[in-house]
Amino acid sequence: MLAHRAFARFALLAFAAFAALAALATLPRPAVAIERLGQNVMPSQETLHLNLDPRQDRYSGVATMTVEVKAATDTIRFTAKQMTLEKVTLAPSKKGKPNGTAMTLAATADDEGIVRAVAPAHVYPGEYTLTVAFSNDYDRRANALYKVIVDGESYLFTDFEPADARQAWPCFDEPSFKIPWRVSLTVPAGDKVVGNMPIAKQKKGASGDTNDIAFQTTPPLPSYLIAVAAGPLEFVPVTGMKMPGNIVTVKGRAGFAAEAARQMPKIVNMLESYFGQPFPFPKCDLLAVPEFYAGAMENAGAVTFREEILLYDPKTGTPRQQARMASTIAHELSHMWFGDLVTLAWWDDVWLNESFASWLGDKITFACFPEFANDLKQVHDVQRAMTIDARPSTRVIKSLGTGNDQSLDRLFDRLAYDKGQAVLQMFEAWIGPNVFRQGVHLYIAQHAWGNATSDDLWNALSRAAGHDIGKSLSGFITQPGIPLVAAEIQPNGQVKLTQSRFHNDGATVTPSHWQIPVMLKYAASGRVHTKWVLLTEDSQTFTLPDAAKPEWIDPNGNESGYYRWSVPGAALVDLASHAPQNLNARERVGFPANAGALLDAGLLRGDEYLRIVAQFSSDTEPEVTQSQIEALTKVRDTFVEKDDRAAFAGYVRQVLEPVLARIGMTPKAGEPDGVTSIRPTVLQWLGDDGADTAVQAFADSLGRVYRSNPERVTGSLADVAVRLPATRGDAALYAAYRTHLEQARLPVDRARWLTGLGSFAQPALVDSALEYALHGPLRPQERGNLTRALLEHKDNQAKLFAWMMANRDEIIAQTTPSAASFLPIYAGGCSTERLEKAKAFFAEPAHQAPGVNMSLAQVSDAVTDCSALNEREGAPVRAFLHQVATAK
Numbered sequence: 001m002l003a004h005r006a007f008a009r010f011a012l013l014a015f016a017a018f019a020a021l022a023a024l025a026t027l028p029r030p031a032v033a034i035e036r037l038g039q040n041v042m043p044s045q046e047t048l049h050l051n052l053d054p055r056q057d058r059y060s061g062v063a064t065m066t067v068e069v070k071a072a073t074d075t076i077r078f079t080a081k082q083m084t085l086e087k088v089t090l091a092p093s094k095k096g097k098p099n100g101t102a103m104t105l106a107a108t109a110d111d112e113g114i115v116r117a118v119a120p121a122h123v124y125p126g127e128y129t130l131t132v133a134f135s136n137d138y139d140r141r142a143n144a145l146y147k148v149i150v151d152g153e154s155y156l157f158t159d160f161e162p163a164d165a166r167q168a169w170p171c172f173d174e175p176s177f178k179i180p181w182r183v184s185l186t187v188p189a190g191d192k193v194v195g196n197m198p199i200a201k202q203k204k205g206a207s208g209d210t211n212d213i214a215f216q217t218t219p220p221l222p223s224y225l226i227a228v229a230a231g232p233l234e235f236v237p238v239t240g241m242k243m244p245g246n247i248v249t250v251k252g253r254a255g256f257a258a259e260a261a262r263q264m265p266k267i268v269n270m271l272e273s274y275f276g277q278p279f280p281f282p283k284c285d286l287l288a289v290p291e292f293y294a295g296a297m298e299n300a301g302a303v304t305f306r307e308e309i310l311l312y313d314p315k316t317g318t319p320r321q322q323a324r325m326a327s328t329i330a331h332e333l334s335h336m337w338f339g340d341l342v343t344l345a346w347w348d349d350v351w352l353n354e355s356f357a358s359w360l361g362d363k364i365t366f367a368c369f370p371e372f373a374n375d376l377k378q379v380h381d382v383q384r385a386m387t388i389d390a391r392p393s394t395r396v397i398k399s400l401g402t403g404n405d406q407s408l409d410r411l412f413d414r415l416a417y418d419k420g421q422a423v424l425q426m427f428e429a430w431i432g433p434n435v436f437r438q439g440v441h442l443y444i445a446q447h448a449w450g451n452a453t454s455d456d457l458w459n460a461l462s463r464a465a466g467h468d469i470g471k472s473l474s475g476f477i478t479q480p481g482i483p484l485v486a487a488e489i490q491p492n493g494q495v496k497l498t499q500s501r502f503h504n505d506g507a508t509v510t511p512s513h514w515q516i517p518v519m520l521k522y523a524a525s526g527r528v529h530t531k532w533v534l535l536t537e538d539s540q541t542f543t544l545p546d547a548a549k550p551e552w553i554d555p556n557g558n559e560s561g562y563y564r565w566s567v568p569g570a571a572l573v574d575l576a577s578h579a580p581q582n583l584n585a586r587e588r589v590g591f592p593a594n595a596g597a598l599l600d601a602g603l604l605r606g607d608e609y610l611r612i613v614a615q616f617s618s619d620t621e622p623e624v625t626q627s628q629i630e631a632l633t634k635v636r637d638t639f640v641e642k643d644d645r646a647a648f649a650g651y652v653r654q655v656l657e658p659v660l661a662r663i664g665m666t667p668k669a670g671e672p673d674g675v676t677s678i679r680p681t682v683l684q685w686l687g688d689d690g691a692d693t694a695v696q697a698f699a700d701s702l703g704r705v706y707r708s709n710p711e712r713v714t715g716s717l718a719d720v721a722v723r724l725p726a727t728r729g730d731a732a733l734y735a736a737y738r739t740h741l742e743q744a745r746l747p748v749d750r751a752r753w754l755t756g757l758g759s760f761a762q763p764a765l766v767d768s769a770l771e772y773a774l775h776g777p778l779r780p781q782e783r784g785n786l787t788r789a790l791l792e793h794k795d796n797q798a799k800l801f802a803w804m805m806a807n808r809d810e811i812i813a814q815t816t817p818s819a820a821s822f823l824p825i826y827a828g829g830c831s832t833e834r835l836e837k838a839k840a841f842f843a844e845p846a847h848q849a850p851g852v853n854m855s856l857a858q859v860s861d862a863v864t865d866c867s868a869l870n871e872r873e874g875a876p877v878r879a880f881l882h883q884v885a886t887a888k
Contacts, residue, residue: 001161001354001412002295002331035114036174037077042068043172044127047182050169054147054154054191054231060135063170066093072124076105079166079173081113083136088117093127107132113166113173132170141780141816142291144168145228150250150290151745155231157289157304159297162347162408165223175222176345176451184214187230194229194248196221196301198283216282218300220449222343227299229287238286240265242272243279248287249311256746259312260286260325266368267330271337274364276441280341286310286329290747291779293816296328298335298357305332306781308747316715319673321748323365323372330368331361342444345451350411351397351477352454355420359428362421371673376589376623378421379559380630383593385418386564389482390504390597391865393857398454398477409818410851422562423476429560430517430532431465439464472515472534476562483514483563484601485535487555489571495520495553498539502564504865505602505872513538514563521557522550523582530557552582556594559586564597569604576612585621592616592627596634599873600865606873607880610635610651617658622674625659629681632656636689637794638830638866639877645689647878650885652690656682665698667714680720687724699724707736710749722752726759734765742777751785754778758789766796770803780815797829805841821851824859830866835859 043065050061065078076090091102105117117130138156139146144167148155158168166173183195189209193199197216205212218226234254238245238261245264247257264286272278281301288310296305309328312321334357344353358381365374388394397415400408428436439461447456454477458470484502489495501512516535521528524546533542544550552575555565567575572595579588595612598604604612613631616624632652640648659682663675687695699720706713706721713721725733734757741753757769772778773786790796804811804826812819827838841847842856 001297002328002357035112037079037114037172037177040070040073041076041078042070043078043177043179044068045180045182046171047184048169048171049184049186050228051186052156052228052230053188054156055188056138057147058135058137059145060133061169063132063134065130065132065170065172066127067130068127069123069125072122074119074122076117076119076123076130078115078117078130078132078170079113079163080107080109080115080132080134080170081167083134083167083169085109085115085170086133086135087131088133089131090117090119090123091129091131093129113163115170134170136168139167142293143816146291148250148289148291151252153232153251155229155233155250155290157229157287157292158227158299159292159294159304160224160226160299161294161297162224162350162411165226171223173223175224175343175347178220178222178343178449178451180220181218181226182214183218183226183228184212185228185230186210186212190232191230192233192235194227194233194285194287194302196225196227196281196299198244219281221300221340225298225300225340225343227297227302227304229289229302229304235285236261238264241268241279241284243281243283245284245286247310248285249307250288250290253288253307253311253746256311256313257288259314259317259322260288260310260329263322263326263329263368264333267326267333267364270364270368271330271333271360274360274437275337275444277444280336284333284336291781293781296332298332298339300336300340303329303332305329306747308751311746311748313715313746313748315711316718316749318677318716318718319372320677320716323369323374323377323673323677326369326372327361327365327374327377330364331357334360334364337444338440341449342447343451345453347408347411348398348400349454350408351416351420352457354412354417355424358417359421359424373623373674376585376621378425379586379589380593380623380626381414381418382422382559382562383590383630385414385422386482386562386593386597388414388858389419389480390502390507390564390600391858391861392503392507392509393854393861394480395854396478396480409821410854419476419482419562423473426517426561427461427469427473429519429558431461431469435464436461472517475512475514479512481509481512483512483516484566485516485518485555485561485563486566487520487553488568489550489553490541491549493549494541494543495522495550496539496541497533497535497555499535499563500538502597502601504600504868506868507861507865516563517561518555518563519557519560520544520553520555521587522553524548524550528582552578554583554587556590557587558584559590564594564601566598566603569608572598572604573608573612576615579616580619585623588616588619588621589623589627592624592631596631600869602872606639606877610877610880614651614655617655620662622672622678625656625678625682628655628659629685632685632689635877638870639874639881640794644878644881646691647881647885649689649691651881652685653692654884656686656690657692660686660695665695667716676716680717683717683720684724687720688727696724696728707740719752719755722756723759726756727761729760729765730762731765734760734768738772750782754782754785755789758786758792761793761795763799766790766799770800774807774810774814783814791826791828794829797826797831798834801826801834801838805837808847817849818851820849821855824852824856827856828859828862830863830870832863832867835863 045066047064052059085107088105088107103119105119107115107117109115144164145158163173165171189211195215196218200214200216202213232251234249236247236254236257247260283301285302287304288307289304290307292306338356339353362374362378443457443460458473462468481501483499486498503509518533518535520531525548592613599609616628667676683695686692687699702721703725737756744750773783827834842852
């Protein structure tokens with residue numbers, strides 16, 4: 001699944017869930033208790049027939065499961081949640097020595113969907129056929145088997161990860177139960193369907209107004225990877241692959257599928273080359289789904305995506321949209337091998353599923369489309385994971401949580417995606433890409449069509465490397481936190497490295513120890529060199545192969561390691577001032593974020609940090625500018641109050657006006673995609689926080705043109721045309737935005753206008769936007785676009801927190817039950833007073849939910865850090881900002 005990082009994993013996104021993605025980089029998943037079915041009753045296959053009509057509100061079906069009973073019992077356990085179990089029977093098969101007659105079982109399900117079907121007599125060991133006739137309502141909140149209405153037409157889609165297949169039909173809903181599936185559907189004549197496999201046969205139904213459709217039997221798959229879709233779907237064939245495939249859309253959207261059809265074959269062919277084997281499934285369709293919480297989901301052979309990710313309008317589209325599409329497709333199709341062909345044994349290894357797909361997806365995207373610079377974007381993703389890992393509330397990524405936080409939804413976070421991919425990247429760089437790839441091939445070959453654990457991958461990589469790397473790897477996976485590697489050049493030219501657990505100033509954490517592969521990059525005798533070392537002790541001294549004393553050292557060469565790093569203060573500032581000459585693009589992208597982390601830890605002063613950030617304004621790499629903008633966000637959200645805004649505006653102009661002077665306000669023919677993508681962000685910052693009147697006038701003019709004829713504004717500037725005028729807009733402009741939103745049809749356009757509505761600053765308009773978020777004509781996942789935009793403004797935080805407390809139950813009802821665990825995000829910011837109110841609010845039994853405590857702990861750490869940093873460094877930061885303003 002892609003909870004995607006870039007928009008963030010996408011992605012990335014439903015009231016609190018969208019806000020949580022922005023701040024915690026996670027997506028909402030069903031909050032389920034971690035209860036296992038056990039191994040006494042084992043399924044070997046499932047035959048599923050569904051009677052589906054998207055125009056109705058209810059459906060029915062029959063699930064027939066072949067099971068083996070290992071020891072005598074009177075209870076058969078399986079999963080089925082919130083549905084009517086009309087009849088459950090158990091009949092003996094010809095194998096083994098089971099009971100000789102069929103039995104009707106009395107079935108009851110608990111709140112988490114664990115069914116206990118009690119037999120009237122003992123069920124003895126042997127093979128049986130378990131048959132369950134059932135009926136159910138279609139879900140209407142983009143969960144399980146759900147119904148969507150678009151332009152008056154009805155459709156059905158599925159979304160199951162991690163444990164919602166049980167809410168669609170009876171099954172054994174755990175990843176280790178990996179079995180063949182035989183799926184058939186009865187649907188209205190004229191509707192089209194998609195499943196995991198190609199259609200094996202179809203015929204007219206007995207009534208003549210339905211079709212009976214049977215898909216080919218799947219290879220062994222867990223329940224969470226099964227998918228169906230039905231309705232008046234449109235198909236755009238994809239050519240250039242060894243297997244058939246389509247881009248599938250709802251009615252009227254096929255015209256926007258060409259870009260996905262262009263990208264998909266390149267990615268598939270590159271993946272086949274990396275894995276050294278053909279695509280694992282006989283076909284692959286990519287489905288653009290109008291209502292969908294996650295960025296995308298790796299259903300075997302039938303991958304689902306948010307519409308705005310997979311559909312692209314060439315008239316208004318941007319390179320950023322194309323890059324987002326490519327990385328998402330690459331991530332999900334990487335899962336076809338790593339996740340689908342080989343499946344995690346249990347959810348404590350979900351990080352491995354997602355980390356591998358993130359790591360390989362970025363690698364494949366860069367190989368296919370280097371213009372999208374995924375090798376540099378990946379650095380941003382990792383920095384955000386490091387921020388989480390520096391706090392006491394961080395978690396072990398190979399874990400399920402404890403106590404009330406044992407909910408599977410909490411496993412899909414930035415650590416699972418981005419910390420894990422950084423660890424994989426670090427070890428790939430250390431042992432070498434070819435050796436790492438050989439280890440992956442061994443892992444796939446050993447566990448194809450089965451289940452595996454992270455230890456299985458470590459063993460395969462160790463075999464390929466010729467030495468045990470498992471101990472080094474496991475240190476990053478089985479303990480929380482992130483190392484700090486401090487480097488110091490000794491008088492004799494040696495380099496002393498010291499490791500400790502990195503943490504923000506004032507935090508109390510448990511000390512940890514790692515075996516850290518470190519790439520030292522340094523200059524000696526007029527040349528730049530690199531050297532790998534393995535830091536296994538608390539402190540070690542290394543001799544470099546060059547006789548001359550190093551002139552400077554970067555202890556995270558190529559930004560290849562998952563650790564924070566430091567050098568003595570003067571050396572850090574000097575390294576920043578010479579970054580364009582000495583550091584490559586990845587190192588320069590990571591530098592400001594690492595400096596910000598040192599500021600958090602009390603290892604760098606606030607004014608020094610601001611000077612370092614400003615030194616990168618001459619850097620021509622757009623992703624370095626993105627790093628500066630993230631640094632500006634940190635400064636604004638931590639230090640800038642109303643009285644400081646004019647001074648901060650001067651600093652914003654000092655940092656970004658050189659960038660704008662270099663790239664210009666409008667795109668130029670032949671410019672790099674990265675320049676086209678960063679320009680709107682630069683303009684928005686200069687026009688809003690920078691109070692640049694020339695940029696404001698440009699955006700206002702652009703906005704008037706866009707509102708009258710969007711096609712007259714180049715797609716890359718559409719967000720500027722909508723969002724920047726709104727920051728100073730009045731009620732009349734707000735009303736116009738609502739009209740444009742309600743007339744928009746493409747999800748990317750609707751998202752743009754929703755973000756625009758959330759950008760108005762007048763208090764009355766903020767109130768109107770909040771009312772619209774709750775009761776406006778929006779799809780469930782769209783509501784978060786609006787609240788996320790509102791939360792970006794510090795002035796709105798208190799109001800949104802009060803709104804959340806007043807409307808908690810309705811927020812959850814409008815989105816999904818799992819949204820409850822993310823609601824503490826509304827207490828975010830720098831206000832300890834608001835945090836205390838949140839602690840009291842969520843301590844009430846009625847406001848508890850699985851995952852709430854973890855969210856609250858994360859928010860608490862962030863607020864505490866922000867408040868402490870403001871108190872510690874606020875004075876030097878504000879003095880520096882006002883000095884900049886005075887100098888202007």
